[in-house]
Amino acid sequence: MHIKNLIKRIFLFYYEGFKDMTVGKKLWVIIFIKLFIMFAILKIFFFPDFLKSNFNTDKERSEYVINQLTNSKTTDHD
Amino acid sequence: MIENLDPGLVDWSRAQFALTALYHWLFVPLTLGITFIIAFMETIYVKTGDPEWKKITKFWMTLFGINFAIGVATGIILEFEFGTNWSNYSWFVGDIFGAPLAIEGIMAFFLESTFIAVMFFGWNKVSKKFHLLSTWLVAFGSNLSALWILVANGWMQSPVGMHFNPETARNEMLNFWDVLLSPIAINKFLHTITSGYVLAAIFVIGVSAWFLLKGREQLLAKRSIVISSVFGLLSCLFLIYTGDGSAYQVAQKQPMKLAAMEGLYQGSEGAGLVVLGIPTPGKQFDDQKDDYLFKFEIPKLLSFLGYGDVNAFVPGVKDLISGGYEYNNTNGIKETALSAEQKIEKGKISINALKNYKHAKENNDSEKLKESLDLFNENFKYFGYGFLNDPKSIIPNVPLTFYSFHIMVSLGFYFILFFSLSLLFIYKDDIEPRKWFLRLAILTIPLAYIASLSGWIVAEVGRQPWTIQDLLPTVAAVSQIDASAVQITFFLFTIIFTALLIAEIRIMTKQIHIGPKEGGH
Numbered sequence: 001m002h003i004k005n006l007i008k009r010i011f012l013f014y015y016e017g018f019k020d021m022t023v024g025k026k027l028w029v030i031i032f033i034k035l036f037i038m039f040a041i042l043k044i045f046f047f048p049d050f051l052k053s054n055f056n057t058d059k060e061r062s063e064y065v066i067n068q069l070t071n072s073k074t075t076d077h078d
Numbered sequence: 079m080i081e082n083l084d085p086g087l088v089d090w091s092r093a094q095f096a097l098t099a100l101y102h103w104l105f106v107p108l109t110l111g112i113t114f115i116i117a118f119m120e121t122i123y124v125k126t127g128d129p130e131w132k133k134i135t136k137f138w139m140t141l142f143g144i145n146f147a148i149g150v151a152t153g154i155i156l157e158f159e160f161g162t163n164w165s166n167y168s169w170f171v172g173d174i175f176g177a178p179l180a181i182e183g184i185m186a187f188f189l190e191s192t193f194i195a196v197m198f199f200g201w202n203k204v205s206k207k208f209h210l211l212s213t214w215l216v217a218f219g220s221n222l223s224a225l226w227i228l229v230a231n232g233w234m235q236s237p238v239g240m241h242f243n244p245e246t247a248r249n250e251m252l253n254f255w256d257v258l259l260s261p262i263a264i265n266k267f268l269h270t271i272t273s274g275y276v277l278a279a280i281f282v283i284g285v286s287a288w289f290l291l292k293g294r295e296q297l298l299a300k301r302s303i304v305i306s307s308v309f310g311l312l313s314c315l316f317l318i319y320t321g322d323g324s325a326y327q328v329a330q331k332q333p334m335k336l337a338a339m340e341g342l343y344q345g346s347e348g349a350g351l352v353v354l355g356i357p358t359p360g361k362q363f364d365d366q367k368d369d370y371l372f373k374f375e376i377p378k379l380l381s382f383l384g385y386g387d388v389n390a391f392v393p394g395v396k397d398l399i400s401g402g403y404e405y406n407n408t409n410g411i412k413e414t415a416l417s418a419e420q421k422i423e424k425g426k427i428s429i430n431a432l433k434n435y436k437h438a439k440e441n442n443d444s445e446k447l448k449e450s451l452d453l454f455n456e457n458f459k460y461f462g463y464g465f466l467n468d469p470k471s472i473i474p475n476v477p478l479t480f481y482s483f484h485i486m487v488s489l490g491f492y493f494i495l496f497f498s499l500s501l502l503f504i505y506k507d508d509i510e511p512r513k514w515f516l517r518l519a520i521l522t523i524p525l526a527y528i529a530s531l532s533g534w535i536v537a538e539v540g541r542q543p544w545t546i547q548d549l550l551p552t553v554a555a556v557s558q559i560d561a562s563a564v565q566i567t568f569f570l571f572t573i574i575f576t577a578l579l580i581a582e583i584r585i586m587t588k589q590i591h592i593g594p595k596e597g598g599h
Contacts, residue, residue, distance in 0.1 A: 017199025027147035047158035050165035050557040062246040065169045070433035
């Protein structure tokens with residue numbers, strides 16, 4: 001009963017807080033649009049984790065990186 | 079293979095990271111500083127019970143909320159880029175960033191979901207003291223959050239407390255405290271957060287000055303100016319102290335960055351600090367042109383600030399390339415500096431030893447394994463040089479580093495004058511008739527952002543070509559992906575971040591026009 005009341009009070013705290021917002025409502029819209037663009041579009045379509053998506057195990061990843069690092073000839077550019 | 083790397087890929091990946099980091103940093107410093115200013119204001123409200131202080135606190139809290147909401151999660155983009163564009167780097171860094179970034183993530187989550195909610199929703203719902211406690215916790219929490227990111231950055235500038243595992247090609251943390259308490263990380267943290275305090279104080283004074291110019295909210299404006307002038311002036315003085323500490327660390331750990339900051343090609347004993355100067359355009363480290371078209375310097379000050387000795391030798395770009403000068407190593411023992419060419423040679427030995435180690439491991443050749451591991455460890459401190467071909471690759475963009483550094487420092491000293499005048503005028507209660515100062519205060523807001531961004535340009539451009547100092551240059555850190563993919567996201571980010579910045583400025587200015595009001599945020 002006590003926990004139920006606590007949960008209800010926390011819920012009401014946030015609910016009434018959001019309800020009473022003025023400029024905050026607009027900001028939440030911006031936050032949600034931003035998070036949607038970041039995680040649902042950019043992360044999925046443009047920013048796959050290169051090593052995770054190309055290799056299945058850490059062993060494969062480390063072998064790939066060691067190959068990358070040790071098979072360099074002179075590599076700099078201005 | 080890295081030898082087939084498209085140079086355009088490295089440049090676009092760097093440009094994209096620079097763009098996102100700089101835009102991200104537009105939102106961060108105001109949050110770092112204004113939370114403390116708000117906490118001071120609310121403390122006075124709780125102590126005095128004066129409702130005007132509550133109104134003032136709530137007004138600045140709303141502006142903080144706007145900045146926080148627009149800026150929140152913009153840093154996540156940088157983590158996306160690590161995984162996609164900088165995969166070799168991300169792998170090489172190993173678990174060094176794991177602990178600090180995990181702490182940062184957990185802290186940010188709890189901070190943002192609880193105490194910020196109490197700050198904004200808790201007026202009249204929790205006790206005054208608990209509300210005040212939440213405000214202080216948000217101030218300390220957001221600054222502590224910055225600590226972990228800056229510790230990670232500090233490690234890149236001066237890698238300590240780790241061991242490189244040649245079997246996995248990853249760095250493993252040996253001592254968390256060495257990483258956390260690295261002098262370069264501590265100085266970086268203190269210098270960076272203090273710069274945020276200065277920026278926030280200028281922001282509050284500038285907005286208050288606008289109210290005074292408009293003849294509105296005089297009490298709010300004057301009280302805000304008092305708090306911010308004191309906070310800003312003290313922060314500015316501390317900023318000089320931490321800046322001196324940072325410069326000392328740079329001199330010890332990143333002498334090439336120091337040379338670029340000062341436009342110093344030819345080192346000397348008793349080197350002066352250039353206060354004002356124009357580096358010779360097109361100057362190359364090995365030509366005979368003078369370092370500067372003109373300069374005004376304070377004699378011997380650079381030697382003193384960098385090495386604590388007015389007669390100490392400060393190596394210039396040329397000396398760092400040629401080597402041969404004497405310096406004290408980290409253990410205080412005198413050594414002769416290697417040339418860039420010798421370092422490149424040692425770096426290649428280290429890379430080759432890693433390759434041999436791998437082959438020996440595959441062939442179960444224990445003798446070769448030990449031999450190659452010893453050779454690798456012996457030369458590991460120059461590992462990154464092995465990816466370079468030309469000694470001059472270790473020279474960063476000198477004019478950009480020089481001008482950024484001098485803009486930052488000049489503005490820092492201007493801010494001291496600005497806060498002093500602000501404090502003087504507000505103390506004498508004649509700030510309102512001084513329209514010139516009020517206009518200057520508004521114009522100083524963008525200058526604070528320019529100074530702050532210049533600081534990051536010095537820190538990051540000045541340490542090129544390294545992603546991790548001496549161990550991994552950008553050319554070896556980048557992922558083998560198509561440069562056009564990076565170009566597309568570069569322009570995408572330009573659009574997204576510019577839209578966010580416009581939204582921030584529009585919502586912020588609208589809210590400032592509305593001014594303080596009763597009710598929710």
